Amino acid sequence: MQRRDVILGAGAAALASSLPGLAAAGNALPLSAPIHVGQVGLRTRDAEALAAWYAEAVGLRELARDGDTIWLGAGTTPLLALIQQDGLTLAGPREAGLFHTAFLLPSRRDLANWIAMAMDAMIPVSGTANHRVSEAIYLTDPEGNGVEIYADTPQQSWE
Numbered sequence: 001m002q003r004r005d006v007i008l009g010a011g012a013a014a015l016a017s018s019l020p021g022l023a024a025a026g027n028a029l030p031l032s033a034p035i036h037v038g039q040v041g042l043r044t045r046d047a048e049a050l051a052a053w054y055a056e057a058v059g060l061r062e063l064a065r066d067g068d069t070i071w072l073g074a075g076t077t078p079l080l081a082l083i084q085q086d087g088l089t090l091a092g093p094r095e096a097g098l099f100h101t102a103f104l105l106p107s108r109r110d111l112a113n114w115i116a117m118a119m120d121a122m123i124p125v126s127g128t129a130n131h132r133v134s135e136a137i138y139l140t141d142p143e144g145n146g147v148e149i150y151a152d153t154p155q156q157s158w159e
Contacts, residue, residue: 040101041069041081044143045088053142054080057123058103058149059114079103090144100138100146111135111151133158 044050051070054060060072060080068084080101105111115137118125126146127138136150 039078039081041083042101042143042145043083043085043088045085045090046143047082047084050082050141050143054082056121057118057139057141058147059117060103100148102136102148102150105149105151108135108151108153111137111149114149 042050047068047070051062051072054072055062060074062070063073063076063078064071070082070084071078072080072082105114118137123139125137126140129136129138131150132153133155134150134152136148139147139149141147
């Protein structure tokens with residue numbers, strides 16, 4: 001499995017048990033480790049408004065609705081569940097919680113296309129980064145959740 005492969009619903013324990021020899025290697029993951037989360041769920045105060053924001057800013061589209069949950073994704077792949085929760089309060093700045101969700105684009109060209117779309121739509125950006133293995137743009141959704149849009153650089157160029 002390559003880094004871009006998706007694990008649906010795998011937790012840390014399942015991930016660790018699927019990588020023979022990982023415990024012996026300490027904290028080092030091999031470059032080919034299957035380290036992606038397939039789907040993320042966010043409890044939200046306003047699922048409708050967030051769904052519209054993720055469609056406009058990120059480019060996700062609505063795939064399904066199930067009760068108080070709106071499923072968003074790319075193509076036919078569900079990536080994000082927005083779960084309406086009345087009375088939800090946002091975490092304070094000193095409270096632990098989600099740092100950000102990250103959406104991997106297939107190529108640097110796709111990241112450039114997303115950047116052009118974001119510029120045309122005047123999507124506010126909260127940061128950028130060159131991680132030497134990927135290039136990323138950071139956003140903040142209307143409920144304060146961080147969002148990373150990124151593309152990997154070619155693996156042969158990693159140091």
